[in-house]
Amino acid sequence: MDTSPPAPTDADPGIVAPDQPQAEESQRIAFGRHLKKLRQDRGLTLAECSKLTGLAISTLSKAERGLMALTYDRLSQIAAGLQIDMNALFGDEGERFQPDSLAIARRGEFQLQETPNYAYEILFPEIWGKAMTPMTGLVRARSRMAFKELIRHEGQEFVYVLAGQLTLHCEGRDPITLATGESAYFDSGMGHVYTTAGEDDARILVVCFGQNLPESQPQDP
Amino acid sequence: MDTSPPAPTDADPGIVAPDQPQAEESQRIAFGRHLKKLRQDRGLTLAECSKLTGLAISTLSKAERGLMALTYDRLSQIAAGLQIDMNALFGDEGERFQPDSLAIARRGEFQLQETPNYAYEILFPEIWGKAMTPMTGLVRARSRMAFKELIRHEGQEFVYVLAGQLTLHCEGRDPITLATGESAYFDSGMGHVYTTAGEDDARILVVCFGQNLPESQPQDP
DNA sequence: AAATCTCTTTTCCTATCGGAAAAATATGCT
DNA sequence: AGCATATTTTTCCGATAGGAAAAGAGATTT
Numbered sequence: 003m004d005t006s007p008p009a010p011t012d013a014d015p016g017i018v019a020p021d022q023p024q025a026e027e028s029q030r031i032a033f034g035r036h037l038k039k040l041r042q043d044r045g046l047t048l049a050e051c052s053k054l055t056g057l058a059i060s061t062l063s064k065a066e067r068g069l070m071a072l073t074y075d076r077l078s079q080i081a082a083g084l085q086i087d088m089n090a091l092f093g094d095e096g097e098r099f100q101p102d103s104l105a106i107a108r109r110g111e112f113q114l115q116e117t118p119n120y121a122y123e124i125l126f127p128e129i130w131g132k133a134m135t136p137m138t139g140l141v142r143a144r145s146r147m148a149f150k151e152l153i154r155h156e157g158q159e160f161v162y163v164l165a166g167q168l169t170l171h172c173e174g175r176d177p178i179t180l181a182t183g184e185s186a187y188f189d190s191g192m193g194h195v196y197t198t199a200g201e202d203d204a205r206i207l208v209v210c211f212g213q214n215l216p217e218s219q220p221q222d223p
Numbered sequence: 224m225d226t227s228p229p230a231p232t233d234a235d236p237g238i239v240a241p242d243q244p245q246a247e248e249s250q251r252i253a254f255g256r257h258l259k260k261l262r263q264d265r266g267l268t269l270a271e272c273s274k275l276t277g278l279a280i281s282t283l284s285k286a287e288r289g290l291m292a293l294t295y296d297r298l299s300q301i302a303a304g305l306q307i308d309m310n311a312l313f314g315d316e317g318e319r320f321q322p323d324s325l326a327i328a329r330r331g332e333f334q335l336q337e338t339p340n341y342a343y344e345i346l347f348p349e350i351w352g353k354a355m356t357p358m359t360g361l362v363r364a365r366s367r368m369a370f371k372e373l374i375r376h377e378g379q380e381f382v383y384v385l386a387g388q389l390t391l392h393c394e395g396r397d398p399i400t401l402a403t404g405e406s407a408y409f410d411s412g413m414g415h416v417y418t419t420a421g422e423d424d425a426r427i428l429v430v431c432f433g434q435n436l437p438e439s440q441p442q443d444p
Numbered sequence: 445a446a447a448t449c450t451c452t453t454t455t456c457c458t459a460t461c462g463g464a465a466a467a468a469t470a471t472g473c474t
Numbered sequence: 475a476g477c478a479t480a481t482t483t484t485t486c487c488g489a490t491a492g493g494a495a496a497a498g499a500g501a502t503t504t
Contacts, residue, residue: 026296033295047481058463063482070461071294073491074254075247088313104393104409106401126408133432134355136381136406158354162428164385172325180327185357187347188325207383209430211354268451279493284453291491294461 031068033092038066040084040091055083119197122208134211141168141196141204152193158211159190166204171195252289254313259287261305261312276304340418343429355432362389362417362425373414379432380411387425392416 041051041062048059055062056079064070072080081091107125122139152173161170162185170178170186173193180186188194190210198204262272262283273280277300285291293301302312328346343360373394382391383406391399391407394414401407409415411431419425 026299029299030295033299049481059481060464060483060485061462063484064462067483071296073292073294073461074251074298075292076462077295077298078247078250078254089310092309092313104396104399104407104413106399107406107408109402109404125406133379134381134408134430136383136408136430138404160355160357160430162357175325178325178327181330183330185328185346186325187328187355187357192325207428209355209357209381211432269453270451280451281453281455281494282492285492288453294491297492 027068030071034066034068036092037062037080040086041066044084051083055080134209136207136209138164139196139206139208141166141198141206143198143201143203152195154191154193157190158187159194160187160209160211161185161196162207164205164207166202167198167200168204168206169197169199171197248289251292255287255289258283258301261307262287265305272304276301355430357428357430359385360417360427360429362387362419362427364419364422364424373416375412375414378411379408380415381408381430381432382406382417383428385426385428387423388419388421389425389427390418390420392418 041048046054048062051057051062052059057076061070061072061076065072065076077091078088081088084091105126119142120139121142122137125136125138152171161168161180163180163182165182167182168180170180170188171194172178172188177197178186179199196204196206262269267275269280269283272278272283276283278297282291282293282297286293286297298312299309302309305312326347340363341360342363343358346357346359373392375394382389382401384401384403386403388403389401391401391409392415393399393409398418399407400420417425417427
């Protein structure tokens, strides 16, 4: 007989990948549904989508039902045709900012969040799927800095001083003082805190990126 | 004879995708380099990476050099093995904002861009890989709006009125007037233009997201 | 310098992707 | 209902992904 045991050679099963057998398929199916939604959200038929992406209708059909796993080349064709970048292709497309959305923030329209040293409001809490989270804040005069209070969250942060004088404390760095009209851009993964050196409260505008906080719990910028 | 002309049937070349012939390959090569970097940044050899991901060494080798286009299944295996999610797999991991980065914008530090109706400066042009692009601008008093000048670019935009009065013109909508301290958040894929209704120039702060303009050509917000 | 070890690339071959066209299913029209 | 059109699914097959094993290409040691 010629039924020798299939000796594994390339990757020996010592540490092994978290390799589920049919989990692969179910993930592919989920992704297929995702692709379908992407297409339908744009009101496209398979034929139209085929023209935009250059893939065959049959390929799209099979991919959407998880019957096949598209290659990188095809995936990037889809991304190009649908005008989204690869990141977004896999991202929670459903959570995406609505095309043609527009929202206006009038003054004092939103809920003020109060903390000992800050008062701030998230500007468009009702819009879900925003890529950026803008907020306005007030840093109280003579606010003391407590090192244990360092804020730290995934992403990037931009702060602009609307009025007064702001002191930016960043982990492992000397404090930086910003005058009115000045701004800073930094990795918000670094611990950071705002205080003010001036005699008056400082008013700031903060825009965060990278943390999905659509409706998250009260949290300092 | 049986040499009928190869009638295109599935996708007729009427609108057609922006389908470059060998652009596909170069993108794949770039992605391959990206994969290699991901692996090497973790100090992994092909063999170790193979164990983690479950892919054959040869497959990884070929993929890293752009000799083959991995399928969705394999890509997700890599993502799982390397403990990053699919988004990040394609994200500009290499081009990413440096962890622990911090940049300060003092007043008048950057190059002013002048257009008939605007003057603006991009705040941190030197930092590459920022997720957001903040800029400050000046909208000239009595600026007239030319419909042909509608700005349109991928992504989302946040505008905050620092001083004066801003009028936001959005495609297919009535103009919206924002007073000092008010702001708007919108899909910048919609055509949009800023003017001012007031007698004085309006000063604004704009933060864009979603367009990769690391060092792009002068362009209005 | 040959031998050994480690890491990467090539080769070969089968399983699968992916396109064209036909079949099936859904939707509308008179 | 019956026909016509639009959309999706199936089928078939050539092109390609991807695994196993062998062949390079460096290092390091003896």
